[in-house]
Amino acid sequence: MKELELYIHIPFCERKCLYCDFLSFPCDKEERDAYFIALINEIRAASFELREYIVVSVFIGGGTPSLVDEKYIASIMKVVRENYKLSKDCEITIEANPNSITEEKLRTWKEVYINRISIGLQSSNDDELKKLGRLYNYAEFERAYSEAVRAGFENINVDIMSDIPGQTLESYKSTLKKVTELKPAPEHISAYSLIVEEGTPFYDMSERGELNIPDEDIDREMYAFTKEYLEEKGYKRYEISNYAKDGYECRHNLGYWMRREYRGFGLGAASLIENERVSNTEDFEVYIKYWGNAPLTDADPDMAPAVTNIQRLSINDRMEETMFLGLRTIQGVDIEGFRKAFGRDIFEVYGKAIEKNINDGLLETKVCSKTGENAAHRYLALTDKGLDVSNYVMAQFLL
Numbered sequence: 001m002k003e004l005e006l007y008i009h010i011p012f013c014e015r016k017c018l019y020c021d022f023l024s025f026p027c028d029k030e031e032r033d034a035y036f037i038a039l040i041n042e043i044r045a046a047s048f049e050l051r052e053y054i055v056v057s058v059f060i061g062g063g064t065p066s067l068v069d070e071k072y073i074a075s076i077m078k079v080v081r082e083n084y085k086l087s088k089d090c091e092i093t094i095e096a097n098p099n100s101i102t103e104e105k106l107r108t109w110k111e112v113y114i115n116r117i118s119i120g121l122q123s124s125n126d127d128e129l130k131k132l133g134r135l136y137n138y139a140e141f142e143r144a145y146s147e148a149v150r151a152g153f154e155n156i157n158v159d160i161m162s163d164i165p166g167q168t169l170e171s172y173k174s175t176l177k178k179v180t181e182l183k184p185a186p187e188h189i190s191a192y193s194l195i196v197e198e199g200t201p202f203y204d205m206s207e208r209g210e211l212n213i214p215d216e217d218i219d220r221e222m223y224a225f226t227k228e229y230l231e232e233k234g235y236k237r238y239e240i241s242n243y244a245k246d247g248y249e250c251r252h253n254l255g256y257w258m259r260r261e262y263r264g265f266g267l268g269a270a271s272l273i274e275n276e277r278v279s280n281t282e283d284f285e286v287y288i289k290y291w292g293n294a295p296l297t298d299a300d301p302d303m304a305p306a307v308t309n310i311q312r313l314s315i316n317d318r319m320e321e322t323m324f325l326g327l328r329t330i331q332g333v334d335i336e337g338f339r340k341a342f343g344r345d346i347f348e349v350y351g352k353a354i355e356k357n358i359n360d361g362l363l364e365t366k367v368c369s370k371t372g373e374n375a376a377h378r379y380l381a382l383t384d385k386g387l388d389v390s391n392y393v394m395a396q397f398l399l
């Protein structure tokens with residue numbers, strides 16, 4: 001059976017963080033109820049076309065999925081289990097913010113087989129959290145983390161952020177130290193840099209020269225420290241910004257970087273099935289109107305183009321994506337896998353770019369076994385030096 005990942009988008013947040021450009025917003029109970037009815041209808045309807053797949057990961061992301069009452073999450077998981085074949089060891093993740101994690105929610109999540117929590121901490125410094133517009137303090141994170149551990153979660157990710165306004169190298173180091181010294185330490189850490197996106201309050205502040213983010217030298221020091229410190233603490237870097245204890249790499253994200261097929265549900269969610277990229281509408285009213293009107297046979301076909309955008313990927317699109325996503329991982333792009341997927345040799349397609357970057361010490365070929373397999377594969381991967389300038393290298397793989 002072909003492997004599939006499911007992504008379920010919950011677009012609700014208590015309040016918008018000042019740097020956020022994700023599809024998320026506050027909502028009232030009526031909107032929330034309507035959304036979950038629509039979401040359940042979409043999940044159920046899609047299952048008829050996905051019978052030949054086995055689901056190896058489910059990711060409930062957002063927004064803030066932990067914000068909604070546990071009964072909504074339970075109903076989503078019920079409809080997923082009733083309508084899809086899930087592998088025995090299916091990884092099921094929920095994203096959560098510290099202030100909305102409660103013992104009741106944790107208990108329900110466990111009962112519906114959620115086995116991984118990704119907690120958005122960002123910083124252990126309360127001033128930095130305030131500057132980001134986050135609505136909790138470090139003590140609340142510690143409480144939520146301990147409760148998650150007590151509830152029996154043995155696979156927890158903590159998100160942290162560098163380049164926060166006002167952050168110093170010392171305060172960043174202190175966040176990393178506190179997180180790795182949690183008892184028990186999290187199995188996975190995602191360490192991202194702040195990106196100032198257009199359309200956010202941070203962007204306007206930056207334009208006015210009011211956003212005091214660390215300069216490039218400090219940014220580089222934070223970046224280098226993250227890798228060195230986390231490796232010392234037993235975390236292996238497996239993607240540009242992701243670190244995990246052995247065996248705890250996020251299967252869902254790895255699948256995405258390897259271009260495994262995925263189906264996204266909910267507002268703005270994207271899917272990749274049989275080389276078609278399908279994006280759901282970002283218009284809340286349109287989404288509710290289309291999917292909220294069960295039974296599904298009554299869904300208005302005339303509305304379909306407004307609800308989903310379908311893009312057929314050309315072979316060049318697919319090769320580019322394979323390079324862009326694969327090179328993000330430390331393992332790199334499977335050379336033989338590339339030939340099997342496209343019927344062309346990677347060196348024939350990208351010979352010049354590969355040669356140049358190997359000569360510059362930014363790329364390398366290496367032999368290692370694929371995650372979960374014994375057979376050795378040849379990979380093309382960024383070197384340590386290449387990872388530092390990954391955007392520059394990747395730009396050379398556009399066709």
Ligand code: SF4
Pocket residue numbers: 012013014015016017020021022024062063064097120
């Ligand atoms: S909690 Fe996450 S999704 Fe929600 S506003 Fe903040 S950054 Fe955006």
